[in-house]
Structures are given as C-alpha cells and as structure tokens.
Amino acid sequence: MVTREDVENIALLSKLFIDENDLDKLTEDMQNIINFADTINKASDESEEFDNINNLENVFRNDVVKESLPVSEILSNAPEQADDHFLVRKRG
Amino acid sequence: MKYEMVAGFETHVELSTNTKIFCSCTTAFGAEPNTHCCPVCIGLPGTLPKLNEKVVEYAIMAGLATNCEIAEIAKMDRKNYCYPDLPKAYQISQYDKPLCEHGYIELSNGRKIRITRIHIEEDAGKLIHNHGDTYVDYNRGGVPLIEIVSEPDIRSPEEAREYVEKLQQIMRYIGVSDCRMQEGSMRCDVNISVREAGSEKLGTRTEIKNMNSITFITKAMQYEFERQVDLIEAGEKVVQETLRYDDATNTTSPMRGKEDAHDYRYFREPDLVTIKVEREQVEKIKACLPELPNKKLDRYINEYEISEKDSALLVKYRNIAEYFDKAAQGLKTPKSAANFILTQIFRRLETEADKEAFDIKTLPEQLNKMCKLIESGKLKNSLAKSALEKMLDSGENIEKFVSEEDMAGLDDAALTKLCQDAINNSANAVADYKSGKEKALMSILGFVMKNSKGRADANAVKEKLKELIG
Structure with a gap:
C-alpha cells in the first residue's frame, strides 16, 4: 500500500515540491503505477539468465589514458561556473 | 562499571590505476580543476560507462591479500543520492554482489579483525565551500576505489591503529594503492559503540566519517568512547548519528546528512554487464602476489633469527624488504646485512617518506657481496663499515674502495x-x-x-x- 507519507518521502528525495492538495491524487496515481508494475512479478525470475538479459559478461576496457576534454567544453553546459569550477549557489 | 569499545571500519582506498574506473581520463593527482574530465565522468546523458579491467584485477589482489573469498559472479549497482559531488546523482558501486567477502587481518596480539567485504566503486568529486556557495571539481570523480568493510571486531584505538597500518602496508606491498592518507587516497569511516565489558550485545553506534590521519582516528575514537560512556553513565541514550571529527578541538559533532532521509534506493546498474571471475584468473593473480608482510616478518624472525623489532623495521616498507631480501641472498648470517641496513643506511634516511622510497645509491647486490667477503673472513668489519660509507656516497662498487691487497689481510x-x-x-x-x-x-x-x-x-x-x- 502506498501511503501519503511514502509520496511525501519520495518527493523529498526527488527534490520536488508537492502541494498538500495534490497529495491524495498523487498517492492514488502512485498506487496505480505500482499495481501496474506488479504485473512483472507474475513472471518467473528463477532463471539465472534473467539477471543478465543481454547474455553479456566481462566487457572491459584497457587501462590506457586518453585525452580528457578541455575545461571550457566540460563546463559548457554548466548553468553557472567560476574559476574553472562548476558553481552551485547557496539555496534559500 | 567497566565498558568496552566496539568498532568497525569502512576504509576507502583509491586504486593506483592509470585511468578512471569507467572512462579513460587519467587519475593523476593535483591537476588544474576539471581538466581530467570527459562526458562519462561528468555524467552527461547518453554516455556509457565501461569498466576498467585493472580495477577488477586490483580488487581481487586486495581480496586475496586480506584472506577473502573471491566472488564468481559480481555486478555493479547504483547508489542514489543527490549531492553536488556526484554529477549523475548516483554513485556506481556494488551492493549485494561484491567482488570479495569473508576475509581477515591478523593483529600482532593474535586477534583477527574480520573483513566483511571489499567492493569496487567510483570516487566522488571534490567540493570547495565558499560563503555558502559550492565550487565543484570533478577530477577525482570516477577515480576507482575499493571500500574495505570490517566487522565490529576492533576493541581499542591501538588495535585500530594497527589495523589501518596493516591495511596500508598490505595495499602498498601488492601495489594497488599508495594509501597516502594526507592526499586522500586512503580514508576511514569508523562505526563505534560501547557496551559493558564481557557483554555480547552491541550498543547503539555512531559513525565518524571521513578521517584521513591515523592519529585523528585514534583520538576521535577515544573521545567518542568517553562521550558515549558519559551518556550511558548519566542515564541518557546514545543517538545513532553520523559525526565529524574536529582535530582542532578534539571533539566529534553531528554532521548534516547528505540526504535528509537516508535511502540509497540501490538497484542494478543497467549500463554495465555482469562480472564473471574465472577461477583460473584468481589462481593466476594469486601466483603473482608478492610475499606479504606477515609472511616476511615470520621468515625474518624464525629463519634469519633477526629480532622482532628489527624485522618489523625491515618489513615496514616493501622497498626496504626487497632490498634486504636481495642483500641477504645466500648469506650464512642474513642478520649482518640487516645490521648494515638498519644502522648505516637508515642513518641516511631521515623521514618516513625517505625510508619508504629507500632511494639508495648502493645496489643490494653490492651489499650482498660485501657481506659475503666478511663471512669468508676476507674483509674486516671495520674496513667494511668505512667502505660502505663511501659506497653509499658514490654508488661505486666495493672494489673501488677495497683493494685485493686489503682483502688479503696482513701476513x-x-x-x-x-x-x-x-x-x-x-x-x-x-x-x-x-x-x-x-x-x-x-x-x-x-x-x-x-x-x-x-x-x-x-x-x-x-x-x-x-x-x-x-
């Protein structure tokens, strides 16, 4: 059972602000999503293969250095930057 | 009432691979900010991590050297938390299928500190806080770590010191990390609780986070032990919380958590495939491990008849032990080579860093030759001493300073x-x-x-x- 508290907690973890008035509706929606996802539980997961659907294992990379990107490119998507650092402003 | 300390360690060790765990950026320390970064390690959408083979190898080495069982199947998981040091808002780590489990480290008092597990994961970026703003440098983000988790088997700050020193020594011997605590390549979290001496029940524990000096660790543990005992004696309860140690005041204080609600919501990392460790590979790695410090210590004490104290000095750093092993080869009394190292050579090495580097002009083969000449009676000890000084100064061979005539002795x-x-x-x-x-x-x-x-x-x-x- 999804409770109002669950939704509040998930909102907190997701850094989402939720209006008190929307809580009941969201709880109901969340319950429906969980119910839907529960369908998956009906499938058998005993097979080892289930854990490894691509049937791939041990895909590795050699420990050889390649050039990194210039700092200007690394920072090019940053909402804010200062002194070649990503800048995270104090909130509130 | 008499109380007992109960402590367990989580030790993060940065692996000395050339590249990061999931991309080909260099792991070199001390570069300009954000110059060792690429789309993978700054977590841009659409990028795919690819596991560095060396990381798996090094973690297996660390596991074998600490008596762990090596998993046949391991996998990577996402540990979710939202904090600026993680660009993806999750850390790729291992949750329920770590590479190594069930090991131990033996202390000099004979007690075994059990290792619960060793898993591989990526390091986070470095945060610099300035007037409430945070500057983020992701050079360290994605550097490979192993996290070594112990059982709560440690009973005193002295045992903690030895445990950490032993881990450090072992990791350096096998060459997987330089374990420089001051540079952050080895960091410890300590879980600590107290209980009545003799009781089996564990008390409520606190966790002291992210300590990077052995002295701080022992001081913080002592302080926290006394704080918890005082609380219990006063009839109050120890609150389970995460603490920070402040060395300036020698106190611990509560830390604001990375997440208000601690819930990492681990799930399998879908971008990385299963790690299967073949037994032949484990055997191959085992065969390549050097002789470990504990074994060496036994050999020096029991076979070479060197005192425990001197043996400990010789095994402390791998460079010294390897030098000594070469110098002692084939000697009737290996102790004589040990004495030259511990007196004349050590006198030239002022700091611990000098001893660790053990950068000596004279090759161990030359010291070996000199000791053999002494054993055969051709070279007098007094002459050897002065010759060794000259050899150490110049790096020249012994023949340069001791002539055939000298060695022949006097008729x-x-x-x-x-x-x-x-x-x-x-x-x-x-x-x-x-x-x-x-x-x-x-x-x-x-x-x-x-x-x-x-x-x-x-x-x-x-x-x-x-x-x-x-």
Missing part, C-alpha cells in the same frame, strides 16, 4: 713491521705498559690499526705487541 711479516713501527714511535706508552699500565697497550694498538687501514685484526695485533715488547 705475519707485514704485521710485525707495523707493530714494530708503532712501538718505535710510542716510547712513553711502551714505558707505561712496562711499568704495569695495561691500558697503555691500547694506544699502541690504536696506532697499528690506523696504519693498517683497518686491515689488521685487533686480537692478532694485541698478541704481536705483547710478544714484541716482551
């Missing part, structure tokens, strides 16, 4: 001549000796030894002098 005629010369030049001493002052002979003896350039044997000289003076 009777040469000895007689040296003694007679000394007697002729020491009329006063001879007179003193004749009047019964035994000690006077020593000054004549010193004269002979000096003129023989250390080639003469002191006892032989003494006998010869007595014979000549009559």
Whole structure:
C-alpha cells in the first residue's frame, strides 16, 4: 500500500515540491503505477539468465589514458561556473 | 562499571590505476580543476560507462591479500543520492554482489579483525565551500576505489591503529594503492559503540566519517568512547548519528546528512554487464602476489633469527624488504646485512617518506657481496663499515674502495713491521705498559690499526705487541 507519507518521502528525495492538495491524487496515481508494475512479478525470475538479459559478461576496457576534454567544453553546459569550477549557489 | 569499545571500519582506498574506473581520463593527482574530465565522468546523458579491467584485477589482489573469498559472479549497482559531488546523482558501486567477502587481518596480539567485504566503486568529486556557495571539481570523480568493510571486531584505538597500518602496508606491498592518507587516497569511516565489558550485545553506534590521519582516528575514537560512556553513565541514550571529527578541538559533532532521509534506493546498474571471475584468473593473480608482510616478518624472525623489532623495521616498507631480501641472498648470517641496513643506511634516511622510497645509491647486490667477503673472513668489519660509507656516497662498487691487497689481510711479516713501527714511535706508552699500565697497550694498538687501514685484526695485533715488547 502506498501511503501519503511514502509520496511525501519520495518527493523529498526527488527534490520536488508537492502541494498538500495534490497529495491524495498523487498517492492514488502512485498506487496505480505500482499495481501496474506488479504485473512483472507474475513472471518467473528463477532463471539465472534473467539477471543478465543481454547474455553479456566481462566487457572491459584497457587501462590506457586518453585525452580528457578541455575545461571550457566540460563546463559548457554548466548553468553557472567560476574559476574553472562548476558553481552551485547557496539555496534559500 | 567497566565498558568496552566496539568498532568497525569502512576504509576507502583509491586504486593506483592509470585511468578512471569507467572512462579513460587519467587519475593523476593535483591537476588544474576539471581538466581530467570527459562526458562519462561528468555524467552527461547518453554516455556509457565501461569498466576498467585493472580495477577488477586490483580488487581481487586486495581480496586475496586480506584472506577473502573471491566472488564468481559480481555486478555493479547504483547508489542514489543527490549531492553536488556526484554529477549523475548516483554513485556506481556494488551492493549485494561484491567482488570479495569473508576475509581477515591478523593483529600482532593474535586477534583477527574480520573483513566483511571489499567492493569496487567510483570516487566522488571534490567540493570547495565558499560563503555558502559550492565550487565543484570533478577530477577525482570516477577515480576507482575499493571500500574495505570490517566487522565490529576492533576493541581499542591501538588495535585500530594497527589495523589501518596493516591495511596500508598490505595495499602498498601488492601495489594497488599508495594509501597516502594526507592526499586522500586512503580514508576511514569508523562505526563505534560501547557496551559493558564481557557483554555480547552491541550498543547503539555512531559513525565518524571521513578521517584521513591515523592519529585523528585514534583520538576521535577515544573521545567518542568517553562521550558515549558519559551518556550511558548519566542515564541518557546514545543517538545513532553520523559525526565529524574536529582535530582542532578534539571533539566529534553531528554532521548534516547528505540526504535528509537516508535511502540509497540501490538497484542494478543497467549500463554495465555482469562480472564473471574465472577461477583460473584468481589462481593466476594469486601466483603473482608478492610475499606479504606477515609472511616476511615470520621468515625474518624464525629463519634469519633477526629480532622482532628489527624485522618489523625491515618489513615496514616493501622497498626496504626487497632490498634486504636481495642483500641477504645466500648469506650464512642474513642478520649482518640487516645490521648494515638498519644502522648505516637508515642513518641516511631521515623521514618516513625517505625510508619508504629507500632511494639508495648502493645496489643490494653490492651489499650482498660485501657481506659475503666478511663471512669468508676476507674483509674486516671495520674496513667494511668505512667502505660502505663511501659506497653509499658514490654508488661505486666495493672494489673501488677495497683493494685485493686489503682483502688479503696482513701476513705475519707485514704485521710485525707495523707493530714494530708503532712501538718505535710510542716510547712513553711502551714505558707505561712496562711499568704495569695495561691500558697503555691500547694506544699502541690504536696506532697499528690506523696504519693498517683497518686491515689488521685487533686480537692478532694485541698478541704481536705483547710478544714484541716482551
């Protein structure tokens, strides 16, 4: 059972602000999503293969250095930057 | 009432691979900010991590060296938390299928500190806080770590010190990390609780986070132990919380959590495939491991008959132990090589860093040769000492400072001549000796030894002098 508290907690973890008035509706929606996802539980997961659907294992990379990107490119998507650092402003 | 400390460790060790765990950026320390970054390690959408083979190898080495079982199947998981040091808002780590489990480290008091698990994960970026703003440098983000988790088997700050030092020593021996605590390549979290001595029940624990000095660890543990005992004695409860240690005030204080609600919501990392460790691979890695410090210590004490204290000094750093092993090869008394190292060579190494580097001009093979000459009676100890000083200064071979003639020793005629010369030049001493002052002979003896350039044997000289003076 999804409770109002669950939704509040998930909102907190997701850094989402939720209006008190929307809580009941969201709880109901969340319950429906969980119910839907529960369908998956009906499938058998005993097979080892289930854990490894691509049937791939041990895909590795050699420990050889390649050039990194210039700092200007690394920072090019940053909402804010200062002194070649990503800048995270104090909130509130 | 008597209380007992119960502590367990989570130790993060940065692996000394060339590249990061999931991308080909360098792991070099100390570069300009955000210059060792690429789309993978700054978590841009659409990028795919690819596991560095060396990381798996190093973690298996660490596991074998700490008596762990190596998993046949391991996988990576996402540990979710939202904080600026993680660009993806999750850390790729291992949750329920770590690479290594069920090991232990044995302390000198015979107690075994059990290792619960060793898993691989990526390091986070570095945050610099400035007036409430945060500057983020992702150079360290994605550097490979192993996290070594112990059971709560540690009972005192002294045991904690030895446990951390042993881990450090082992990781350096096998070459997977330099474990420099001051550079952050080894960091410890300590879980600590107290209970009545003799009780089996665990008390409520607190966690002291992210300590990067062994001295701080032991001080913080002592402080936290006393704080918890005081609470219990006052009838209050220990609150389970995460603490920070402040070395300036030598106190611990609560830390604001990375997440208000601690819930990492681990799930499998879908972008990385299963790690399957073949047993042949484990055997191959095992065969390549160097002799570990504990084994070496046993060998030096029991086979070489070197004192426990001296043996510990020799095994402390791998460079010293390897040098000594080469220098001691084939010697009847390996202890003589040990003595030269611990006295004359150590005198030249002022700091621990010097000892660890053990950058010595004289090759161990040269010291070995010198010790063999002493053993065969060709080279006098006194001569060897001065020759070694010159060898250490110049890096030249022993032949440069000790001639064949020196090594041949003195025949009777040469000895007689040296003694007679000394007697002729020491009329006063001879007179003193004749009047019964035994000690006077020593000054004549010193004269002979000096003129023989250390080639003469002191006892032989003494006998010869007595014979000549009559």
